[in-house]
Amino acid sequence: MIRVTVWNEYSHELRKEKVAAIYPKGIHGAIADGIAGPDFRIRTATLAEPEHGLTDEVLADTDVLIWWGHRSHEEVDDAIVDKVCARVLDGMGFIALHSSHYSKVFRKLMGTSCSLLWRVADEKERLWVVNPAHPIAQGVGRFFELEQEEMYGEFFDIPEPEELIFLSWFQGGEVFRSGCTFRRGRGKIFYFRPGHETYPTFQNSNVLRVISNGVKWAAPEPGLDAFGEWPSPAPALEPVPNEKKKG
Template identity: 65%
Template sequence: MLQVTVWNENRHEKTDAEVQEVYPHGIHGAIASFLEDQFQVRTATLDEPEHGLTQEVLEHTDVLIWWGHLAHHEVSDEIVARVKQRVLDGMGLIVLHSGHFSKLFKTLMGTSCDLKWREANEKERIWIVDPSHPIVEDIGEYIELEKEEMYGEHFDIPAPDQLIMVSWFEGGEVFRSGCTYQRGKGKIFYFRPGHETYPTYYHKDIQRVIKNAVQWAKPTALPKPIYGNAQPLEAIKTKQ
């Protein structure tokens, strides 16, 4: 069974009554609860020792899910480097919503990952622009969310390896909301929706996308590439 770690900074839930009402067990708890019927799931949060991401935890994680917002700056550079290396070695990574501005995502993308935003309780329609992709299996033409935070272009990310979803917002903006990347042996999926004051992670289609993404991002059973000076596989004839 695939081993999934759901990481959440877990700060809004401690200080904001509105967020506590929507996610009484934390955003990490809500996500873990709909994954548990299909995967072996653990959670980790910012204030745990080593942010809950010890070397042992990461070595037993096939796919890491990341949600952060208020406290990106509090995540240790040492832990970021540790997680990045695990991604390069083949661990899958799913970055949700405001995780776009995390140290981890920015270092893997190599850009600022900045964007426009607005909180106005507006409708979001997430259009599926690559219906052949396994991440959107069992999803229709679009996902509609009654209320969400707006993210707008320009989104300062590298061109995605695959662009799967594009959002339209009631105020007129559009946004690249479902993007995949490969870094080293690892697969990365960025998925936009999930503002902390909205019940987005209870939406069945959002849950389905995240479940599909875990399956897509799982490590491949390939040997680790060998780098450096290499001996020839065939005899090399000396040329006169």
């Protein structure tokens, strides 16, 4: 049983009728419903809740945190950002969706600007699989399409992904590294591009399938806690000239 928390700033849905019509339960609700299944225990959390819904108890009880943010990145409290990043380094999986490339959490974990090109023009996106053996790529075939999406284009200013899983083709002429994995500390991170709030992307079965695959991939290994801490100065395992020396 993987403990999943879906975090959403839940801001557009409350301000724009068009978005509310697509996501009446919020983007978090759509994702939670869309990936529900016997392997997951899912809760949601939003910006307006105390501590943004990400209390120490919730974070400790989360194996994988899914994040969607856009217009309200700056309203996320730095202390919460630090806690989330620390939990990732400690083993919690983190899935950053779409405009969360600019979230404080993702940028802090990447160390780069995470900037990119964008355009909202109702254009077609086609996501191609470039790593067919990867667990996240299973079940979507060689490619899948989204009839209308926001465009994100290169250069996407991220560290070199450890694994590249999807590349997007956009009708307007751009390409994008749309599915990327990173490890930070003991935690696994998956960035997945689609999901502009004015399109029903989180009702698309392929998108939901990828997010669900991502949760399974990012969940910490059962044995992870056994890795343990180690003291420094580290006791020598073999004879050394002068171990008692002060550091």
